[in-house]
Amino acid sequence: MTARPVLASDSAPRLAPHTRLRHDAMRGVWTVQAPERTFMLDDTAHAVLAHCDGATTLNGIVDRLCDAFPGAPRATIAADVAAMLQDLADKGVILA
């Protein structure tokens, strides 16, 4: 058996296979579609997941969000992003 995927600062997370980031025009929200599950994303969650391309590292994602949200301290953004992505990894939505 493989081990639980744990995110590190040099992980390059990406959406798991057959997990889709989709815009729902009727409701005006971004969603993640996964096996028999729908996640409705707020703007922050979408901003994070939009960078999960399998090439950008966790550090890189935090850099980009710091650029996008210049008012927030980097340490806060880094902690929030890491917690959110680890939770999504544990749910099978992203691969670390």
Next chain:
Amino acid sequence: MSSAALPEPPLAVLAELTHRCPLQCPYCSNPLELEKVGEEMDTADWRRAIRQAAQIGCLQIHFSGGEPTVRQDLEVLVAEATQAGLYTNLITSGVSCDRARLDRLAAAGLEHVQISFQDSTAEIGDRIGGAAGAHAKKLVFARHVRDAGLALTANFVVHRQNLHHLDAMLELAVELGAGRVEIANVQYYGWALKNRAALMPTREQLAQMVETIETARIRLKGLLAIDFVTPDYYAKRPKACMGGWGRRFLNISPSGNVLPCHAAETITSLAFDNVRERSLQDIWQNSDAFRAFRGTDWMPEPCRTCDRKEVDWGGCRCQAFALTGDARQTDPACALSDSHDMLVSVADGEAHARDVRFLYRNYKNGARRQVRPAAVPQPG
């Protein structure tokens, strides 16, 4: 919610393409009066219904049955759903689809396959499914699903006759490469209600089951998502059935009847509209069956003044009807229901029943039985 307001759009549609099935599980969620092949909607009807489901807001479609792969047009319907922007799930027994067909379904856009298992072993699984050799075919098909690169869920319906294998079921799910497992306690409507005395778990099994699931969730975190449906006969509060009547989901029967849940036709006091005659949007927004128990305005006491009424939405209407004869009653699974004590005594009594034979789910056993509320024995 005001009864005049338009409802929120649905999130998902369950398309029950057929009631034909190679298995005969005694807890099947299909109605006792199974629809025959001649009553099924044709390809054009289903394609239109699928497009309409996407247009009114559905994001996912679950192709189910019966066994959906007995429909020769499944590839066409998966392609239609994919083109309409729906995320596609196939809910299958896994015994009647070969690798070539699976590849065609994947090419049509299929994302995810859920395979039902009746046990972790062939011996018990084949007996419960009433189909010799079925378990071995499921194992082969599960490997095809992974080899084809599709997402896999293993579904185990659990009850008194297989709960001693719960650990092995979880191990099998991991071994098969499933990203997700459903451990679903039997829900007692229709066929399962007929077989309740053969299936009801004991309280000892319940305690062991909860402990096994809690331990496994820690041990398998990040490796296997575990969805657990608790047995509500031993619950204190009811489940939020379907996330609330007419709030999130709709179900289309093989002949095109549009239902708030797959068991809704057991409520014989309701009439259902058909998607061949009315648009899905009209049915979702305006049909009597969907409006009957949508929101909270319909609720009697104790639900009406309960602070959980928008948490559990009054529980399950089908269960209320099956056990009290009145679909408006509080779900007897709720400890605040007048019928709760009777429910508990039924569970405690039937959990220790001996030598109860299954009434297997098939056309012969269903045709000669009427759908009517089961009597709840009075205490004493």
